[in-house]
Amino acid sequence: MKAYVNPNTISLVYNKARALLELAYPPVCSLCLARGDSGYDLCRGCRDDLPQLERCCERCGLALESRAQHCGGCLRKPPPFDLTVAALSYRAPVDRFVHELKFQGKLARARLLGALLADAVANRATPLPELLIPVPLHPRRLRQRGFNQAAELGRVLAHRLGLPLDHRILSRTRETPPQHELPAAARRSNVRGAFRLRRSLEVRHVALIDDVMTTGSTVREAARVLKKSGAERVEVWVTARA
Numbered sequence: 001m002k003a004y005v006n007p008n009t010i011s012l013v014y015n016k017a018r019a020l021l022e023l024a025y026p027p028v029c030s031l032c033l034a035r036g037d038s039g040y041d042l043c044r045g046c047r048d049d050l051p052q053l054e055r056c057c058e059r060c061g062l063a064l065e066s067r068a069q070h071c072g073g074c075l076r077k078p079p080p081f082d083l084t085v086a087a088l089s090y091r092a093p094v095d096r097f098v099h100e101l102k103f104q105g106k107l108a109r110a111r112l113l114g115a116l117l118a119d120a121v122a123n124r125a126t127p128l129p130e131l132l133i134p135v136p137l138h139p140r141r142l143r144q145r146g147f148n149q150a151a152e153l154g155r156v157l158a159h160r161l162g163l164p165l166d167h168r169i170l171s172r173t174r175e176t177p178p179q180h181e182l183p184a185a186a187r188r189s190n191v192r193g194a195f196r197l198r199r200s201l202e203v204r205h206v207a208l209i210d211d212v213m214t215t216g217s218t219v220r221e222a223a224r225v226l227k228k229s230g231a232e233r234v235e236v237w238v239t240a241r242a
């Protein structure tokens with residue numbers, strides 16, 4: 001017989017455990033060592049000082065000079081995703097947080113970056129997606145790293161926003177050199193055909209989760225596969241936009 005545990009019970013136990021833990025070890029701001037806000041690892045002041053994206057393209061998150069809604073690139077050739085939510089600009093200290101998460105395995109950074117992204121998403125009037133899908137790593141890279149940073153962020157988002165997360169539905173079938181090692185022009189062909197859906201998509205509105213968006217080639221390719229598989233609306237949620 002399959003054991004059934006009410007998710008509300010899990011959440012209650014988790015919140016109680018966290019409250020107790022925070023009583024014993026109060027959160028400390030990772031930037032100024034003052035007392036941090038619960039669940040952020042940053043104090044209010046340092047959180048307010050993080051680099052924000054001022055004006056940007058609604059569709060791809062690219063910084064814009066004018067008050068235009070969309071960038072020239074999206075007007076000429078709209079990407080397969082419909083909207084980008086980027087919590088912050090990819091500048092110090094956000095770049096360091098992402099680096100520490102990805103390359104030093106500091107998983108606490110996923111909690112911080114995920115919480116900031118959840119805040120950016122929560123301030124909206126339009127409906128939230130039905131499913132969160134982290135951008136997958138190739139199995140070999142996943143074995144090397146031991147975790148997928150996008151899935152770690154997804155877990156925090158799912159918990160904070162109460163949305164389902166599926167880190168298995170999309171897979172990376174081709175191992176590709178890391179995008180940051182390639183010039184912009186080569187990035188698109190690098191990820192072409194790299195993703196595949198493991199089973200059919202049962203929802204129409206999804207959000208792809210990733211840590212950083214630079215040229216957007218990776219999420220573009222992943223979104224293309226999701227749209228081809230029946231998604232009507234694909235959002236891209238990233239902690240930072242370069």
Ligand SMILES: [Zn+2]
Nearest residue numbers: 029032043046
């Ligand atoms: Zn601080």
Ligand SMILES: [Zn+2]
Nearest residue numbers: 057060071074
């Ligand atoms: Zn754009």
